[in-house]
Amino acid sequence: MHSLDAVPGLTPLQRAVYETDQLNLSLRDSIKLASARMGFFVGQYKYLQERAKIERMLAGDAPDS
DSSP: OOOGGGSTTOOHHHHHHHHHHTTOOOHHHHHHHHHHHHTSOOOHHHHHHHHHHHHHHHHHHGGGO
């Protein structure tokens, strides 16, 4: 697991998505949990879009780790 402290500029939604993904839940349960944490509905498209953004950010840090 990467430390989120090393990734500057994460939005609260991206932080919620990243932390939820670490639980290894199904996509449906992950979306429900992220929505509950944010206080608004996070749709599947938005959830997957934010997950892809986080993966790209972390891939930029990959050579250092």
